[in-house]
Amino acid sequence: MNTDNTRAQMRKGLLEYCIMLLLKQRACYANDIIEQLSKTDMIVMEGTLYPLLNRLKKDGILKYEWQESKTGPPRKYYTLTPQGHQVLIQLDQSWTEISNTVNLLHDKLNDDNTL
Amino acid sequence: MNTDNTRAQMRKGLLEYCIMLLLKQRACYANDIIEQLSKTDMIVMEGTLYPLLNRLKKDGILKYEWQESKTGPPRKYYTLTPQGHQVLIQLDQSWTEISNTVNLLHDKLNDDNTL
DNA sequence: TTTAGTACTATGCAAAGCAAGGTATTATAC
DNA sequence: GTATAATACCTTGCTTTGCATAGTACTAAA
Numbered sequence: 001m002n003t004d005n006t007r008a009q010m011r012k013g014l015l016e017y018c019i020m021l022l023l024k025q026r027a028c029y030a031n032d033i034i035e036q037l038s039k040t041d042m043i044v045m046e047g048t049l050y051p052l053l054n055r056l057k058k059d060g061i062l063k064y065e066w067q068e069s070k071t072g073p074p075r076k077y078y079t080l081t082p083q084g085h086q087v088l089i090q091l092d093q094s095w096t097e098i099s100n101t102v103n104l105l106h107d108k109l110n111d112d113n114t115l
Numbered sequence: 116m117n118t119d120n121t122r123a124q125m126r127k128g129l130l131e132y133c134i135m136l137l138l139k140q141r142a143c144y145a146n147d148i149i150e151q152l153s154k155t156d157m158i159v160m161e162g163t164l165y166p167l168l169n170r171l172k173k174d175g176i177l178k179y180e181w182q183e184s185k186t187g188p189p190r191k192y193y194t195l196t197p198q199g200h201q202v203l204i205q206l207d208q209s210w211t212e213i214s215n216t217v218n219l220l221h222d223k224l225n226d227d228n229t230l
Numbered sequence: 231t232t233t234a235g236t237a238c239t240a241t242g243c244a245a246a247g248c249a250a251g252g253t254a255t256t257a258t259a260c
Numbered sequence: 261g262t263a264t265a266a267t268a269c270c271t272t273g274c275t276t277t278g279c280a281t282a283g284t285a286c287t288a289a290a
Contacts, residue, residue, distance in 0.1 A: 013124035072267035073255035187236035
């Protein structure tokens with residue numbers, strides 16, 4: 001079996017959250033995000049990122065401002081909206097709960113095999 | 116925006132891993148798994164679980180044995196194959212890496228905003 | 231024999247990542 | 261001035277997968 005697929009599935013659900021974390025304090029345009037995440041194991045492709053940013057924009061989580069570049073066409077710099085900050089707080093909690101659950105399953109089951 | 120969806124996305128990718136963790140030491144049939152996971156926030160539906168078990172069976176990760184029940188039709192009790200145990204070890208590592216990455220993004224960015 | 235409960239399976243839909251290709255803008259080379 | 265390359269954003273089609281729903285099969289009790 002190919003564990004790459006399962007591993008990719010794990011990443012999928014966390015991508016949106018990670019991108020919001022990135023944008024929490026620093027305005028980024030698409031390539032910034034790709035570059036930042038490629039340093040970690042949360043890789044993201046163009047064809048994934050642009051639709052995702054548009055979706056979050058449409059949902060009122062993100063906003064953007066055009067900004068000129070010295071090396072090419074202008075860029076959309078994304079930041080969190082106030083609503084986005086609130087949603088992020090909720091997602092922080094979801095992440096805490098879910099990761100605790102997984103760690104519980106991992107650790108506890110090695111002991112007495114019960115929840 | 117509905118955070119439920121994003122939260123569900125987070126769960127999705129971890130479901131397969133969690134189910135393998137459950138089956139690591141104890142043989143379960145479908146309802147066992149649903150019941151165990153419903154105690155946590157890793158909820159799983161019938162329509163999700165059965166195809167997933169079949170997929171993992173087909174991939175050689177799981178095997179099952181029919182076992183009679185006193186209260187109804189016989190049950191498929193699933194356990195990990197030797198290959199399944201090996202895959203699980205890899206997934207343990209993936210989970211460790213990915214959760215570390217998310218926690219890094221969460222914590223580090225609140226300090227100096229760099230990776 | 232019918233009914234209810236349990237267990238497994240199959241079908242169709244929707245969401246989302248991703249590969250690939252496309253358009254537009256800017257700067258550089260000729 | 262035009263052509264080429266680099267950058268930035270967008271779109272389309274495919275695939276995977278969770279999920280709702282409906283269906284089949286077996287067992288036990290009424």
